[in-house]
Amino acid sequence: MLVFDHVQFYYRRGQSVLNEINFSIEQGEFVSVVGGNGSGKSTLAKLMNGLLVAKQGSVKLDSIEVSDPAYTPHIRQKIGLIFQNPEDQFITTNVTDEIVFGLENIRVPAEEMQERVDQALQVVGMTSFAQASPHELSGGQKQKIAIAAILAMRPKWIVFDEATSMLDPASRFELIQLMQSLHQRGITIIQITHHMDEVLVSERVLLLDQGCLIFDGRPDHFFKTLPLESYGLEAPFALRIHKRLDWRGELAADWKGRAASQWLNR
Ligand SMILES: Nc1ncnc2c1ncn2[C@@H]1O[C@H](COP(=O)(O)OP(=O)(O)OP(=O)(O)O)[C@@H](O)[C@H]1O
Ligand SMILES: [Mg+2]
Structure with a gap:
C-alpha cells in the first residue's frame, strides 16, 4: 500500500506546491491523477518513489519510507516512474544500454538481463531499435523506450506522468491497452493525464487543484458532480x-x- 500522510511540499520556502495531502492506494488499483497545469501532479509523482522528499508528513510504500536512502534500489524496483518528456529520461547512448542501466541499478543478475531487455522491447514494439542511439529516435519512440526500461524492472507499481502526450493516436491507444493488461496482471497503475477519456479506464480519480487534493473517488461520481471546466478540465x-x-x-x-x-x- 502507498500512503501519503499529511504531506506538504515546496520547492522554494514559503511557496507551497502541495498542502496536506492524505490518501492511500492499495496494490492492484488503477488510479488517475488529474488537475490543471501547475496543480502539483508531477511533484506528487516524484514524491511517490522518493525522487523528491516531503517537507512535512510521510510517503510510505508497504510501510517503508520511500525517501530512505537505505531502500533506494528496493523502492526503484517496486515503483517505476515514466515522465511526460522522454528527453529528460535518457542517460546512456544506446537503447539496450539504457534498459540495462536501469537493471544494474536495481541489481538484476547479469544472466537475466538479455531476456528482460528483449521482452520489454517486444512489449512496446521496439525490438528493431535495440541498438539505436536515443537521439536517432522520435519523441514517441523515446517514450516507448522509457516505458520498456521501466517494464524490464518488473515493478509492481507504475506511475505514468502524461506518458501518452508524445504518442500518436494508435500508440496512445496501445499504451492504454498495455496499462489495462498490466493492471489485469495485478500491477498498480497510477496515470497522470489531461485526457478525460483516459480517466474512464481507471477505477478511481484524484483531483489536484493548486496543490490540494479536492476529489478522491470513482470516475462516474467525478464526471457527474464536479464542474470540470473550472479546474481546467474538459468532460x-x-x-x-x-x-x-x-x-x-x-x-x-x-x-x-x-x-x-x-x-x-x-
Ligand atoms: N524544479 C522546480 N523548481 C521550482 N518550482 C517548480 C519545480 N517544478 C515544478 N515547480 C512548480 O511547482 C508547481 C507544480 O508543478 P508540477 O510540475 O507538479 O505541476 P503539474 O500539475 O505536473 O503541471 P503540468 O500539468 O503542467 O504538468 C508549479 O507551480 C511549478 O511552477
Ligand atoms: Mg506535470
Missing part, C-alpha cells in the same frame, strides 16, 4: 456528445411545444 468526448444530444433533444421538444401552441391558438 470526456462521449459525455460531451451525450450532453449535446440532450440539449438538442430539449431544443427539439421546445420547438415542438411552440409549434403545438401556435396550432392550438390559430
Whole structure:
C-alpha cells in the first residue's frame, strides 16, 4: 500500500506546491491523477518513489519510507516512474544500454538481463531499435523506450506522468491497452493525464487543484458532480456528445411545444 500522510511540499520556502495531502492506494488499483497545469501532479509523482522528499508528513510504500536512502534500489524496483518528456529520461547512448542501466541499478543478475531487455522491447514494439542511439529516435519512440526500461524492472507499481502526450493516436491507444493488461496482471497503475477519456479506464480519480487534493473517488461520481471546466478540465468526448444530444433533444421538444401552441391558438 502507498500512503501519503499529511504531506506538504515546496520547492522554494514559503511557496507551497502541495498542502496536506492524505490518501492511500492499495496494490492492484488503477488510479488517475488529474488537475490543471501547475496543480502539483508531477511533484506528487516524484514524491511517490522518493525522487523528491516531503517537507512535512510521510510517503510510505508497504510501510517503508520511500525517501530512505537505505531502500533506494528496493523502492526503484517496486515503483517505476515514466515522465511526460522522454528527453529528460535518457542517460546512456544506446537503447539496450539504457534498459540495462536501469537493471544494474536495481541489481538484476547479469544472466537475466538479455531476456528482460528483449521482452520489454517486444512489449512496446521496439525490438528493431535495440541498438539505436536515443537521439536517432522520435519523441514517441523515446517514450516507448522509457516505458520498456521501466517494464524490464518488473515493478509492481507504475506511475505514468502524461506518458501518452508524445504518442500518436494508435500508440496512445496501445499504451492504454498495455496499462489495462498490466493492471489485469495485478500491477498498480497510477496515470497522470489531461485526457478525460483516459480517466474512464481507471477505477478511481484524484483531483489536484493548486496543490490540494479536492476529489478522491470513482470516475462516474467525478464526471457527474464536479464542474470540470473550472479546474481546467474538459468532460470526456462521449459525455460531451451525450450532453449535446440532450440539449438538442430539449431544443427539439421546445420547438415542438411552440409549434403545438401556435396550432392550438390559430
Ligand atoms: N524544479 C522546480 N523548481 C521550482 N518550482 C517548480 C519545480 N517544478 C515544478 N515547480 C512548480 O511547482 C508547481 C507544480 O508543478 P508540477 O510540475 O507538479 O505541476 P503539474 O500539475 O505536473 O503541471 P503540468 O500539468 O503542467 O504538468 C508549479 O507551480 C511549478 O511552477
Ligand atoms: Mg506535470
